[in-house]
Each structure stands twice: as structure tokens, then as C-alpha cells.
Amino acid sequence: MSEEEKKDYAESPINLEYHYTAGSATTRFLNQVKEGKIVGQSCPKCSAVYVPPRGSCPRCGVATNIEVPLTDKGCIESFTIVHIPIPGNPIVPPYVCAMIRLDGANISFLHLIQGIDVEEIRIGMRIQAVWKPKDEWTHSLENIKWFTPIDEPDVDVATLRFEES
Amino acid sequence: MIQAGVIGVGQTKYDAKRRDVSMGGLVREAIDNAMLAANVEWDAIDAVILGKAPDMFEGVVMPELYLADAIGAVGKPVLRVHTAGSVGGSTGVIAATHVCSGQFKTVLTVTFEKQSESNATWALSPRYPYSPHINAGAGGYFAPFIREYIRRYDAPEHIGWKVAVKDRLNALKNPLAHLHIPGIDEKMVSDTPMLWEPLRYLESCPSSDGACAMVITSKDLVGSRDVAWIKGMAVRSEGTLSAGRDEVNPQAGIDCAKDIYDQAGITNPYKDIDCAEIYVPFSWYEPMWLENLGFCDLGEGWKLTDKDATAIDGEIPFNMSGGVMSSNPIGASGMIRFGEAALQVMGKANDHQVEDAKVAMGHAYGGAAQFFAMWIVSSSLD
Numbered sequence: 001m002s003e004e005e006k007k008d009y010a011e012s013p014i015n016l017e018y019h020y021t022a023g024s025a026t027t028r029f030l031n032q033v034k035e036g037k038i039v040g041q042s043c044p045k046c047s048a049v050y051v052p053p054r055g056s057c058p059r060c061g062v063a064t065n066i067e068v069p070l071t072d073k074g075c076i077e078s079f080t081i082v083h084i085p086i087p088g089n090p091i092v093p094p095y096v097c098a099m100i101r102l103d104g105a106n107i108s109f110l111h112l113i114q115g116i117d118v119e120e121i122r123i124g125m126r127i128q129a130v131w132k133p134k135d136e137w138t139h140s141l142e143n144i145k146w147f148t149p150i151d152e153p154d155v156d157v158a159t160l161r162f163e164e165s
Numbered sequence: 166m167i168q169a170g171v172i173g174v175g176q177t178k179y180d181a182k183r184r185d186v187s188m189g190g191l192v193r194e195a196i197d198n199a200m201l202a203a204n205v206e207w208d209a210i211d212a213v214i215l216g217k218a219p220d221m222f223e224g225v226v227m228p229e230l231y232l233a234d235a236i237g238a239v240g241k242p243v244l245r246v247h248t249a250g251s252v253g254g255s256t257g258v259i260a261a262t263h264v265c266s267g268q269f270k271t272v273l274t275v276t277f278e279k280q281s282e283s284n285a286t287w288a289l290s291p292r293y294p295y296s297p298h299i300n301a302g303a304g305g306y307f308a309p310f311i312r313e314y315i316r317r318y319d320a321p322e323h324i325g326w327k328v329a330v331k332d333r334l335n336a337l338k339n340p341l342a343h344l345h346i347p348g349i350d351e352k353m354v355s356d357t358p359m360l361w362e363p364l365r366y367l368e369s370c371p372s373s374d375g376a377c378a379m380v381i382t383s384k385d386l387v388g389s390r391d392v393a394w395i396k397g398m399a400v401r402s403e404g405t406l407s408a409g410r411d412e413v414n415p416q417a418g419i420d421c422a423k424d425i426y427d428q429a430g431i432t433n434p435y436k437d438i439d440c441a442e443i444y445v446p447f448s449w450y451e452p453m454w455l456e457n458l459g460f461c462d463l464g465e466g467w468k469l470t471d472k473d474a475t476a477i478d479g480e481i482p483f484n485m486s487g488g489v490m491s492s493n494p495i496g497a498s499g500m501i502r503f504g505e506a507a508l509q510v511m512g513k514a515n516d517h518q519v520e521d522a523k524v525a526m527g528h529a530y531g532g533a534a535q536f537f538a539m540w541i542v543s544s545s546l547d
Binding site for chain 1: 184224286287290291292295296297298299301302304305308309312313316317358359362363404406408410
């Protein structure tokens with residue numbers, strides 16, 4: 001028997017396609033992102049601002065029905081430098097995956113940092129979005145190519161912690 | 166509430182690829198070992214409670230259906246539990262709760278993962294809708310929280326290497342452990358490649374195949390068997406993307422620990438607990454959980470690690486079996502913590518036994534560090 005025939009396992013690929021229903025809150029957000037605007041949503045009870053919004057405040061369990069336009073500036077809440085390739089993931093390592101905290105938002109989201117030597121990236125560093133050309137904009141935060149450092153003083157990330165007023 | 170205890174713990178040999186067994190064979194290996202240790206037959210088992218991490222980790226959807234015969238669930242109630250990486254712990258809590266409630270007298274519970282059959286890092290790194298495709302597995306997710314811990318408390322980098330060495334030296338005393346790295350030292354760890362900065366290769370858990378099972382019974386059926394009495398158990402959750410959340414020191418972990426300490430009458434965990442099996446998949450989670458679980462004040466965890474308090478002969482031994490750092494069949498990893506804690510207070514941990522261990526803690530966390538499951542077991546009911 002050949003080595004091939006002696007195999008004690010069988011490959012069995014599974015493919016999965018996912019049709020994501022955004023829901024009304026995220027639909028509003030994504031239509032604004034398509035226009036190059038980042039609009040968070042705020043909790044009417046505790047005032048926390050969520051971006052991207054998912055429609056409700058996990059703290060209070062109520063709809064985040066107040067829209068809050070945000071800038072594309074913020075700071076790096078924390079980050080990692082990914083050195084290994086991830087199966088199925090198109091991006092080539094090493095790359096910087098950062099928790100981006102936009103000014104005025106109370107949660108962060110993951111995005112890329114570029115335009116700086118990785119050794120110089122710090123927690124609390126001020127950054128701003130670098131957008132793709134307008135004709136490439138879709139309903140995705142991929143409209144932002146990456147975030148890049150700007151010449152402003154670092155933020156003390158301890159001050160970012162949301163506390164109900 | 167009915168008092169319950171663990172009368173049998175069964176584990177498989179953990180390895181990168183258990184190609185010698187199917188998924189059914191793997192879970193049955195752990196079950197047979199648990200039932201042998203407990204000295205019970207199938208007619209004593211009232212229900213079977215199965216746990217595993219996300220189905221995408223192997224691609225077998227509804228494993229409880231596929232495995233119903235292998236786990237002996239035919240003609241009996243079967244429950245399947247899922248709370249991501251904490252599932253091994255939460256499955257143990259749910260199994261024990263069904264005994265304490267009087268619903269069942271004796272329960273068999275089993276958890277597993279056969280990571281070699283697919284790729285968990287792939288499963289954890291899909292392209293999320295409307296986001297750039299940059300997520301990079303569990304290490305990529307937790308590394309920023311670890312970086313923030315290091316910044317917040319000015320912890321020196323050798324702490325991570327130290328945990329990586331300590332857990333792997335413990336693993337050399339556990340023949341079931343996946344990783345056996347004789348001669349491992351801090352230099353070897355610090356020479357390995359960076360994966361998710363600041364985490365290096367040997368500061369990360371392996372991908373393992375394996376299963377762990379326990380038999381839990383009510384006080385009146387224990388008889389003359391060795392037993393680990395369950396003195397406190399709890400699960401807690403918190404929102405993933407919630408304003409004010411502190412991922413470095415999650416509130417759900419604090420609350421879950423306080424709950425089990427209150428149930429078990431523990432006022433000073435550092436003094437009252439003899440040893441602990443704590444879910445540390447990346448080296449830095451040892452000091453982080455020392456603080457989160459109240460073994461010390463905030464910012465003091467890395468100092469406890471640095472002065473060898475968590476060594477097997479230290480003040481509060483952590484992960485005598487080698488821990489998740491040495492064996493990580495994800496779905497089973499939490500139950501291994503719970504089961505190893507039970508083995509310690511039963512005096513059955515063999516070469517990695519902590520001398521005179523009377524009170525032990527088992528701990529698991531999962532998801533976005535948002536699910537927690539813990540228990541306290543004791544050699545006596547008092």
C-alpha cells in the first residue's frame with residue numbers, strides 16, 4: 001500500500017458564507033461611514049458613547065438612540081504587533097493592530113497603525129485616520145486605510161476610563 | 166442545598182495530534198478514566214453534561230449529537246454547554262449544580278477539544294462585517310491588554326518568561342502534559358520568536374488535542390470513595406464592548422471570585438487556599454489573575470510571581486500540572502483546572518502534588534476575557 005493510501009485522516013473542507021443583517025443602529029452608522037462620517041451613538045441613561053454602535057448599551061440595556069458625530073482623531077488605547085501570518089487573513093505581518101479610541105467615544109475598536117517606526121508606537125499616542133480615495137468608500141471601516149500618528153501630546157489612558165457622571 | 170463532591174477525574178494524554186483516536190475515542194478515553202477512578206458503572210450515571218469551545222474549532226457542528234453514543238448519553242439526559250474558553254469550568258459548575266439541586270444523583274461531565282482537526286486561530290480570526298480583516302487569534306486579542314498591564318504597573322519583561330518556565334517545569338512532573346521541554350529556562354523563552362508583541366512563542370499556550378471528564382455525586386452516594394467536596398462554585402459574564410470595562414482587571418472575574426470565597430468561607434485567599442489551577446493561556450495572565458482574584462493588591466501580582474510565590478513549593482502554588490501553558494485542548498482546559506484542583510485535595514496529583522493540600526481553587530476564563538467560571542474544592546466538608 002502506498003503512503004497515500006495509508007492515511008488515517010481525510011481532508012473535508014467546509015465553506016461558510018455569512019449574510020450579515022446590520023440592524024437599524026448599525027445600518028445608520030454604516031450609511032454614514034459610506035459618506036466618510038463617523039457617528040457614534042450614545043446611551044440616553046448613562047451617556048456612554050459607542051462606536052461602532054451596536055444599537056444598545058450593554059451597561060443599561062437600552063437603545064443608544066442619540067447620535068453623536070465624532071472626529072477621525074483619537075489615541076492608541078493599547079496595541080500589539082502581529083508577527084505571524086494568520087490562516088485565511090490576507091494581511092502580511094508584521095503589522096500593528098491597535099485599539100483605537102476616538103475622541104468623545106467610550107469604547108475602542110481595532111484598526112491598523114502605519115506611518116511610524118513600530119518601535120516608536122506608544123500607548124496614549126495621538127493618531128488620525130488616513131482615508132482611502134472617496135470613490136472607494138463602501139459601508140465599512142475599511143474606508144479608513146489606517147491610522148497614523150499626529151503631532152499632539154500623548155493622552156494618559158487612565159483618564160479614558162468611562163465613569164457614569 | 167445538597168452537598169456534592171468529585172469522586173473521579175479522568176484525563177487523556179494531551180498532544181498536538183491525537184491521530185490514534187477519533188473525537189469519540191478521545192472523549193471516551195477521558196470518561197473511562199474518570200469512571201474507573203470513581204468506581205462507578207454506567208447504571209449509576211443519571212445524566213451526561215458535555216462542554217466544548219466553539220464548534221468552528223473543528224468544524225463539527227452539534228458535537229453532542231455526533232458524540233451521544235461515545236459519551237454514554239443514550240437513554241439519559243444530555244446537556245451541551247458553551248462559554249468559549251471558560252467552557253470546561255462552566256460545564257463543571259453546571260454538572261455540579263444539577264447534583265446540588267437534587268435534579269440528578271450522579272452526573273458524568275466531559276469536555277474536549279481536538280484542535281488538530283481544524284485551526285482555532287483561523288476560527289478566531291474571521292473577517293468581521295464592516296471591519297478591516299486584522300484580527301489575529303486569541304494572542305492578538307489579549308496582547309494589548311497584557312501590554313496595558315505591563316504599562317500600568319511598570320512590570321519588568323522577565324515576569325512573562327518566568328511564568329513560561331515555571332509552568333513548563335511543572336509539566337515535566339505531569340506525564341499527561343502536552344509540552345515537555347527539559348532544560349527550559351528564561352533565556353530559551355526570551356530567544357523564541359515574537360508572535361504577538363509583547364508575547365513570545367514560549368509565552369503562549371500550545372494547540373492540543375485532549376479531553377477531561379469528572380464524575381460528581383451527592384453526599385449520600387460517596388461512600389468510602391476519595392472525594393473532593395465542592396465548597397463554592399460560580400460563573401459570571403460581562404459585556405464585550407461595554408463602556409467602562411477594564412479588560413486588564415475584569416469586574417466579572419472579581420465578582421465570581423468573591424462569590425465562591427463567600428460560599429466557601431474564605432476571607433483571605435492567599436492564606437486560606439493551598440493551591441490553585443488558574444487559566445493562564447499566556448504567561449502574563451498569571452500576575453493579572455493573581456490580582457483579579459484577590460490574592461494580592463492591584464500592581465502586586467508580578468511581584469508575587471517574581472518572588473516564586475506561585476512555584477509548586479511557594480505560598481500559593483499556581484498550575485502545578487503545567488497549566489494551560491503546557492496543555493491546551495481549549496474546551497477541556499477549564500475542566501482540567503477544576504479536575505486538577507480536585508486531584509490535589511484528594512491527594513491524587515502524584516508527582517505534582519502539593520503537600521497537605523486541603524483547599525484548592527479551579528478557574529477558567531474565556532471569550533473576550535468576559536466569561537468566568539470558578540470553584541473551591543476541599544478535602545473535608547467542614
